[in-house]
Amino acid sequence: MSAEREKAQAGAAVAEDRTGAVPQSIPALMAWALWLELDAAERYRELADAMEMHNNREVGALFRKMETIEGKHAESIMHSMEWTSPPPRPRGEAPWPGFEAPENVAHEDVHYLMQPWHALTLALKGEERAVRFFTALANESTVPAVQAAAREMAAEEQEHVDLVRAWLARVPPPDERWRDDPDPPRYLD
Amino acid sequence: MNDTATPASVAETGRPAVRTPANYKSATKPIWCPGCGDYSVLSSITKAFSMLALAPEEVVVVSGIGCSSRIPAYTSCYGFHGVHGRALAAGTGVKLARPELTVLVAGGDGDGYSIGGNHFLHACRRNVDLTYVVMDNHVYGMTKGQPSPTTEPDWDSKLAPGGTGVRAFHPLVIALASGANFVARAFSGDPNGTADILAQAIRHPGFSFVEILSPCVTFRPEQRTWKENVHPAPVAETDDPARAARRVMTDDGFNMGVLYAGRRKPYPLGRRADPVGVAELEAEFAA
Ligand SMILES: Cc1ncc(C[n+]2csc(CCOP(=O)(O)OP(=O)(O)O)c2C)c(N)n1
Ligand code: SF4
Numbered sequence: 001m002s003a004e005r006e007k008a009q010a011g012a013a014v015a016e017d018r019t020g021a022v023p024q025s026i027p028a029l030m031a032w033a034l035w036l037e038l039d040a041a042e043r044y045r046e047l048a049d050a051m052e053m054h055n056n057r058e059v060g061a062l063f064r065k066m067e068t069i070e071g072k073h074a075e076s077i078m079h080s081m082e083w084t085s086p087p088p089r090p091r092g093e094a095p096w097p098g099f100e101a102p103e104n105v106a107h108e109d110v111h112y113l114m115q116p117w118h119a120l121t122l123a124l125k126g127e128e129r130a131v132r133f134f135t136a137l138a139n140e141s142t143v144p145a146v147q148a149a150a151r152e153m154a155a156e157e158q159e160h161v162d163l164v165r166a167w168l169a170r171v172p173p174p175d176e177r178w179r180d181d182p183d184p185p186r187y188l189d
Numbered sequence: 190m191n192d193t194a195t196p197a198s199v200a201e202t203g204r205p206a207v208r209t210p211a212n213y214k215s216a217t218k219p220i221w222c223p224g225c226g227d228y229s230v231l232s233s234i235t236k237a238f239s240m241l242a243l244a245p246e247e248v249v250v251v252s253g254i255g256c257s258s259r260i261p262a263y264t265s266c267y268g269f270h271g272v273h274g275r276a277l278a279a280g281t282g283v284k285l286a287r288p289e290l291t292v293l294v295a296g297g298d299g300d301g302y303s304i305g306g307n308h309f310l311h312a313c314r315r316n317v318d319l320t321y322v323v324m325d326n327h328v329y330g331m332t333k334g335q336p337s338p339t340t341e342p343d344w345d346s347k348l349a350p351g352g353t354g355v356r357a358f359h360p361l362v363i364a365l366a367s368g369a370n371f372v373a374r375a376f377s378g379d380p381n382g383t384a385d386i387l388a389q390a391i392r393h394p395g396f397s398f399v400e401i402l403s404p405c406v407t408f409r410p411e412q413r414t415w416k417e418n419v420h421p422a423p424v425a426e427t428d429d430p431a432r433a434a435r436r437v438m439t440d441d442g443f444n445m446g447v448l449y450a451g452r453r454k455p456y457p458l459g460r461r462a463d464p465v466g467v468a469e470l471e472a473e474f475a476a
Contacts, residue, residue, distance in 0.1 A: 009326045042210075042232065056361040085207070089381075097417070099379035106378065108406055108413040185222070185407050186334065 015027050017129070017136040020093035021073040022146070031144050033153055036133075038086060040103035040126065041070035047110055054112045055069055062119045070103065096138065102129035103135045120139070120168040128165055141169075150166055192457040202328035203279060210235035213245055215265045226377030226403030226412075227257050230324050233375070233401075234293065235264065236384035241291075248291045251280040256331045257324035257403065260295050274304030277312040284319050288458035291391060299329040302338040302358050309360075311368035316395040317456045322387070323360065323398075324377070326412065331380060334408035346408075360400050361432035361437045365430065365449055370395030372433065372449040377403040380415045382445070389447060395455035402443075415443075422446035 008042035023029040028158040044067035078086065096102050111118070134154035141147045193299035213235035223229050223446040236249060248266035252258035261268025267290075269278040282295035301309055301323045312321065327344070329335040336349050338358035345352050363370050371393040375383040383401060390397035402419065404412035427433050433449035440448075 030472045046228050046232065047223065050221070050228065053218050053220050054223060056223075094381070097377070099382065106416075107226065107228050108378070108404055108416075109222050112223045114223075 002095065015104075017097060017132040018095060018140060019097045020095040022137060022141050024143055024146065026149055027081065028075055028150055029149055029153075030081050030088065031090050032050045032085075033134075034074055034081075035089050036096070036103060036130065037070050037074035037077065040117055041067050041074060041102045041106075043100075043107075044070060046107070047105060047183040050110070051112075056112060056114070058116055058163075059114055059119050062116050066119075076156060096133050102133045104144060111154040111179065115174045117168065117173050117179055120163055120164060120171060124161065124164045124168060127157055127160045131161060198441075201345065204339075206247075208239050208242065210239045213238045213248075213265050217262050219259070219263050221256055221259070222391045222407045224404075224406035224413075225256065225330075226326065226405070227260070227324055229377040230257070230295075230322070230359055230383065230403050231260060233377075233380045233383035233387055234260070234295075234322070234381065236335075237387035237391060238266070240384065243291055243391075247289070248293065249280075249283050250323050251292065251294045252276050253284060253296040253305060254328070254331070255297035255300045256405075257295065257297040258300055259328075269335045274300055275308065276300060277305060277308040278423065280321075281317050282314065282317055284446045288318075292321065294319060295322040295324070297330065297337075298323055298325040298327060298360075299335075299337045304362060306338070308365070310367045313351065313364050313369040313396055313398065315391075315456050316335055316368055316370055316453055318396070318458065320387070320390045320397045322401050324403040325360070325400055325425075326403055326409060327357075328405050328408050329470060330354045330405045330408055350413050357441075359437070360398075361440060361448065362434075364398040365433055365437055368376055368397045368453065369453070370451075370453045371397035371447070372437070373397075373401075373447040374422075374445050375399060375401045376415065376419045376445055377401055378419070379445070386473060389450075393450055395451070395453055409454075418443045419445050422448060424448075426450050428452055435455045 023032055044063045048060050048063035048067055051063055105122045105126055109122055131154050133148045134157060138147045138150035138154060141150060210232065219228060219231065236256050245265045250261040250264050250266050250271065251271060252261050253271055253276035258270065261270050269279055276294045276296045281412045284292045285292065291429050325339055327337060327339045327341065329337055334346060334348055336344060336353050339360065340353065341357055342354050343352040361372050362372065371390055375386045375392060386399060390399045402415055404415055406413060420443060424436055425448065426447040427449060428451055430449065430451060436448055
């Protein structure tokens with residue numbers, strides 16, 4: 001691939017996976033990285049609560065596990081930064097695209113009859129978005145320390161991608177009637 | 190007040206308590222359908238309370254009836270789950286009786302614009318210092334999918350075959366025309382942006398109206414695509430009602446942000462009539 005083309009493609013990745021200002025220091029980068037994990041943990045907690053409430057225990061347990069995992073990632077960032085409590089969420093536009101942090105599973109993507117396979121597929125997409133986000137940050141930053149840290153975060157997220165992918169491989173895919181509800185909330189015909 | 194772990198008080202620690210959004214959530218778990226936009230609205234409300242460092246015991250969340258109106262039970266603040274369409278009447282009463290409290294009234298488009306439509310007009314007009322949040326999903330969710338005043342006229346459903354054919358209500362235009370002092374639109378899929386708008390609405394004096402587009406994934410599954418339609422309002426907020434009127438009249442229904450932040454004086458609080466005893470009232474009829 002020509003150098004120009006490679007640069008143009010890297011630029012496209014940046015445009016798609018990034019927004020807002022590039023954090024200019026390690027504490028600023030890590031504060032956003034922490035909020036990325038805290039947002040994801042909060043979302044998994046909400047989804048776990050919703051699934052438990054609707055008696056989808058298997059998926060509820062899976063989301064609960066994801067909440068714990070994201071919480072541990074947040075803790076490890078706090079530990080590495082020697083923060084005893086999360087710094088306030090940075091003001092202003094977040095550095096990621098769209099409304100929500102890259103790892104967040106959107107509320108509207110879940111279904112009360114979903115199965116672990118669906119949940120893990122959504123989690124995998126979130127981890128992949130996080131890899132792309134940190135890679136784009138590393139490409140775009142002009143501060144060597146920020147570039148290196150963003151690259152490290154991308155590598156960590158890639159490990160999570162591999163773990164979720166391995167987990168997904170052990171879970172049976174749903175059959176095509178997974179949504180069938182003998183007493184649906186909404187009758188279409 | 191609903192059950193929660195409240196952080197140590199100022200009296201105990203000698204410094205103001207730091208409250209996270211989780212401190213404003215109760216132990217009662219929402220029963221909304223998984224995927225419902227109202228989950229994110231709850232999260233945004235708790236984030237806004239935390240940003241403003243409000244003490245849960247100094248906040249009252251008042252609602253009517255509907256899926257969205259269940260929200261007071263899910264917060265750790267004082268709550269009042271009222272009568273269908275009467276949330277604003279109850280919330281106004283709370284604020285007049287206890288002006289020192291922060292009052293947030295919440296509900297759905299059916300509750301607020303249909304049966305509660307009249308209260309909506311007069312709450313805007315009175316300009317009592319409270320915040321009104323409508324989780325608008327363009328449908329009656331709780332009662333299984335009837336069209337509401339914001340439903341598109343051609344929305345075809347089993348309950349309204351071929352659509353109602355009736356023009357949809359424009360809540361922002363009506364709020365502005367009726368005198369609301371703060372008019373904004375937010376989207377549940379943007380919980381942090383919504384929290385910022387809510388914090389601004391709560392801080393703004395007078396009646397603040399925040400319309401939050403909040404999809405009903407069960408009866409309006411097509412609203413899942415709203416996140417592709419919403420966009421930041423292309424204009425900055427204004428305190429000029431004439432400019433705001435032009436803005437909301439040309440609105441496509443998906444502009445997000447603060448569209449109007451006015452300077453009208455709020456309804457004076459703390460005025461109390463001289464108390465009249467029952468005996469005095471009875472005396473009037475005894476004559
Ligand atoms: C006086 C009265 N009339 C009608 C009802 C039935 N009812 C309950 S909730 C509701 C509409 C709810 O729709 P909305 O306010 O849009 O809330 P959503 O459920 O969509 O959040 C209706 C008509 C009622 N509870 N009380
Ligand atoms: S019926 Fe609609 S509004 Fe009610 S909880 Fe379900 S998705 Fe939400």
